[in-house]
Amino acid sequence: MEANESGFMDPCQVPANDRRFYLIAICGTSFSIVSCLENVIICYALLAKRKHRNSHFLYLALLAFSDGFLSFCYGPVIAMDIIKNYVKLLWLTRVWWYYVGPMLALCHVAMAWSCYLIILATIERYLVTTKAHSLNWVRTNRIKLIICSLIAALISKGTFIFEVELVQNGNCTGLTEFKPTLAAIVHNYFYGTIFKFYIRNLLTVFIPFFLLAYLNARILNILRQQHRSARMFRFAASDHKDKVRSASRTLVLVVFTYLISNVLNVAVTAWEHIDMDSVELQWEFYEWCTDIISVLTVAGCALRLPIYWMCNEEIRLAVESAVRRLPSRIWGAPKQLYNQTQRMTRARKQQHNQIGTEFDTIAVAIACSVMKQHSRLIEFSNAQSRQVSRQNSKQKDADSERRLTIGIDDDDDDDDEEETKAIKLKSGRSLENDSSSAMSALCNDSIGVSLVPTISDYFNGAGPVIVSLTALAGFFTLGTIVLFGAHYIAISKWVTDDERQAALIQLAALFPVTTVLGFIGLCVPRTLTIMKTFVLLFFMRTLFVFAGFVRCLFGGRRKMSQKLLHTSTVISYQSRPCCCCCRCLPSKVQPTERNLALTEWIILQAPVIRFLLIFLALIEISERGGFQRAWVAQASNLLTVVSSLLAMYGCTVLTTVADTYLREYHVAKTFRLLHLNIIVFQLQGGIFELLASFNVIQDDDFLNKQTKTNIYTNVLLSLEMLLISAYVTIAIHPEKNATFDRHPTRPDSNAHLQQPAARSITMSNKRFAYESI
Incomplete structure (x- = not known):
């Protein structure tokens, strides 16, 4: 209309x-x-x-x-x-x-x-x-x-x-x-x-x-x-x-x-x-x-x-048969032709011998549905951007009409421009940033946008303490990236198996990726909360990558199950920290492929749930501008915590089962470092929020206390990632880890160069011969 x-x-x-x-x-x-x-x-x-x-x-x-x-x-x-x-x-x-x-x-x-x-x-x-x-x-x-x-x-x-x-x-x-x-x-x-x-x-x-x-x-x-x-x-x-x-x-x-x-x-x-x-x-x-x-x-x-x-x-x-029989029903085709068609159909049916299944069509259908959902998400984002652009143009037209109505001249605009900017800076409702209102609202869903400045205002009005912290975080980020370059070279040079290389590189990428995300949040304060969310999402994803790395060391889930069943090893779900309070959990589960896959799904659910919560939050903020009910945000946070704990618990169960056979690969040490990263990141954020609730960290005219807590958390995150990355470089050195099988100090490195197929035979008796399963 x-x-x-x-x-x-x-x-x-x-x-x-x-x-x-x-x-x-x-x-x-x-x-x-x-x-x-x-x-x-x-x-x-x-x-x-x-x-x-x-x-x-x-x-x-x-x-x-x-x-x-x-x-x-x-x-x-x-x-x-x-x-x-x-x-x-x-x-x-x-x-x-x-x-x-x-x-x-x-x-x-x-x-x-x-x-x-x-x-x-x-x-x-x-x-x-x-x-x-x-x-x-x-x-x-x-x-x-x-x-x-x-x-x-x-x-x-x-x-x-x-x-x-x-x-x-x-x-x-x-x-x-x-x-x-x-x-x-x-x-x-x-x-x-x-x-x-x-x-x-x-x-x-x-x-x-x-x-x-x-x-x-x-x-x-x-x-x-x-x-x-x-x-x-x-x-x-x-x-x-x-x-x-x-x-x-x-x-x-x-x-x-x-x-x-x-x-x-x-x-x-x-x-x-x-x-x-x-x-x-x-x-x-x-x-x-x-x-x-x-x-x-x-x-x-x-x-x-x-x-x-x-x-x-x-x-x-x-x-x-029905299609061939249809002309005879309509136009009265000769019955001989119909009988011949029937004989051909029966002969084809007798000659047919189905081998295997067509199960791949299900995977193709699922992949097509995922692609369709991805395209719908892109279309929705584009529609949201167009809607925001229309609102901006309407607001500008309304401002122009208001100025014409009250008789404001162009000369007066220059005088009022500085005062308008100051008011916008203090209220945080600048129209020029409405194009990113959905993402900004997500970044500040619990604190509001009113006290979170833009990039230009942030660097122009930030005090010496904030500037110094941002510079330190940049230095820590650069050091972490340099260490990751060294890790990447060592993995590419001294690890033979391609799957192990890919898994190790993804595990090593945890340090630079999380540090870079935190540094982006420091430089763009309106993205602090969303960057913090992405950091946690990447932590959860790395847990699943770790599970895949353990499976890769065994040579696959099937070989892992065969080895554990052969040695009468059982899966105990009464691992720490559930060994004391959850006696009802099974303690002697057979390590079949299905049970191992179930343990991996306990880990996989964390990144999936975290991604769904982010997606639902984007929809909620796009429709209402934020969570209108406090219990929804609390339920989302509680679900995130429970999901993260379940993922870490699944990794603990998997590490406990595999550590007996993978001791020289330092699997337990790798998991403890990953576990420590997640716990420290969650604890320091909670400590700073607790300090802010007791007004130890207070609001000022430029930043609110929630933004300050996120800044301090991200600065500490960059320092922690640098220190842990340096510790990994020393503790999991190629000389000490059997994963780096081509390192010159490894006892089987020469055998690998001469006889790749028999490399596992020359290993130490303590090592499990994965290639011979």
């Missing part, structure tokens, strides 16, 4: 949006046509034979029917809403208003039924993979479960037809003579709030999403184990087991496409529930999200046939 002279939207103006036309009417309609044709073929192919109707393919056939109906309704319901405004035909608009209510309700019922069918198929497939006793009951009552799912979809979404009604749009005529509004039943507390908002969203959005994600993860884990068994005993695997794994992979990808297409729907539904006011303020962005959700829904339906074609030969042969 276009705004009139008073600044309000004209209710009789026909909305026109080229972006929505190309996204929904062209892109979405194309997906819906392809999806409709594909799902009709799938439904016909799977319902044509009795054996398919009496198997788990019945779920996929009805899912194809529901998806086909949904894709068929997309054009008349969703796309027509944009097309009628684009072509501006009155009769088309009236016809659309006549049928849109019932058809929209049917679309919602179809979406809910498709979701329930996927859940039923996933549950049955999970019972098949786990060989549960209740599988026979589920198979026997398959028809009853499908009927119950349809009734549940009708109850949860069918009432949508009563929730919207058409009313006269004021004095408007023509294309905008009617407008939709909520019916009176929606304003009822029990229906509008309890049923519509809570029960419906839980039953159709949140519970299905997380239930399918959980079941999909469990099936993936079982498939991974079966894949390993099939590789070891490939020729002993029966055709029935191959079909079971193929069906499981097919359903896994179907569920995965459903989850990907509904991630945004879950986020938008949660957004509506948490803060409806911000939805109204960000209506354009909200409308963009809903349009993408509708396109993703039909795109997910269009991906059904490619998934079946790639992963399940039985469905592929059924579809090929």
Whole structure:
């Protein structure tokens, strides 16, 4: 709509949006046509034979029917809403208003039924993979479960037809003579709030999403184990087991496409529930999200046939047979041709011998989803920057109009400029820095921006103490970078294995990276908090790199498990500091590959959770300017601490198990240094904050006490990294560490140069021969 002279939207103006036309009417309609044709073929192919109707393919056939109906309704319901405004035909608009209510309700019922069918198929497939006793009951009552799912979809979404009604749009005529509004039943507390908002969203959005994600993860884990068994005993695997794994992979990808297409729907539904006011303020962005959700829904339906074609030969042969049989059904093709096609299909099926699995398609799908999420994040950041730029231009225009209104001349501007700058410096609300308001707000979410100066103001107004501390931090940073250069040369020159080289370089990079991040925070004070967050994130990532380094020293997780099992070594989760207070933890866990991977995941969760918290904080600050509720920030901090402790605990468990065999690699010493870095960094920040709470560190006219504590913390961090880096250079010298196998002082260095393959044979008896496992 276009705004009139008073600044309000004209209710009789026909909305026109080229972006929505190309996204929904062209892109979405194309997906819906392809999806409709594909799902009709799938439904016909799977319902044509009795054996398919009496198997788990019945779920996929009805899912194809529901998806086909949904894709068929997309054009008349969703796309027509944009097309009628684009072509501006009155009769088309009236016809659309006549049928849109019932058809929209049917679309919602179809979406809910498709979701329930996927859940039923996933549950049955999970019972098949786990060989549960209740599988026979589920198979026997398959028809009853499908009927119950349809009734549940009708109850949860069918009432949508009563929730919207058409009313006269004021004095408007023509294309905008009617407008939709909520019916009176929606304003009822029990229906509008309890049923519509809570029960419906839980039953159709949140519970299905997380239930399918959980079941999909469990099936993936079982498939991974079966894949390993099939590789070891490939020729002993029966055709029935191959079909079971193929069906499981097919359903896994179907569920995965459903989850990907509904991630945004879950986020938008949660957004509506948490803060409806911000939805109204960000209506354009909200409308963009809903349009993408509708396109993703039909795109997910269009991906059904490619998934079946790639992963399940039985469905592929059924579809090929149905396509070949279709001309004979329509135009009466000779029966001889049909019989010949049938014989060719059976011969191809008999000749086919599936070896291995197609599990790699799942990894490809996951990689594609990560790339899509990354591109969406970049688009969101660009949109946020454009929005801030528009706000800046509006503010400048408002200032110009105000000056013209009160009669300020250009000569007076020069006189008032210095006073304005001083006020802005003191209040910290300078308009020239609004372009980085989101990041600045994150850096100062707990202290406010009002007392954090910009770069130019910081260096112009900083006292001699701050300048001296910044110069010292720069000197410490430079020394750390020089030491890292020496470490890099030594690792590249004296370590043979490429994986060990990469892991050691990443561990050594901890010192310069954290020091540089801290120095950036000192030079750009508005980024102090975010740099501190990134330092902690890099610490957590380095813990996972350390776990990978230990695994690399053994030659891989499998070889590590074999060696530990061979020597009857067990994993004890009663390691320090949980040995005294958590006696319930297991102490004799077999070091299988699965248990070792679980220990590594305890470490990996720390950087993942930290990254998610940073991302959620950016979203919260972009929408509200900061955490509006104190308990949210406290919960985030508590989750960070618990996650960090769990990661360090996982490293402790792993180090305890591996130290017996890796003593000459100084694994325990490396972990203790890493552990010391994290603890000291956390403790010194807490000590300075405690001093600030007792007003030992006080605010002044230039900096607040929170900024001062971050400055002192970063200066100490640069000093600590320099000292620890120097200590590592001496303590883990190539002469003392077996990782540097090409160093001249190592007893096996000459043997390595002459006979690389037999290098492990000439090692000391105390060393474990990794290459011979």
